[in-house]
Amino acid sequence: MGRRTDEVKESLLEMVHIYKPKDARRFVNDFVRKYRITKGYEDELTNLVKGELSKMNLSV
Secondary structure (H helix, E strand, O other): OOHHHHHHHHHHHHHHHHHOOOOHHHHHHHHHHHOOOOOOOHHHHHHHHHHHHHHOOOOO
């Protein structure tokens, strides 16, 4: 993975901690659209968000 990808993941995880989304898929889709992230990473990022939410003991 490249540095850019790591920065995207770190930013996404920070936002998960701030917003604590109820719908991981929708949150990722909004994130990808808003920050103009290359399409194709939605599934990977959604799994990352779901994992982080479960670590935080929130429903996914």
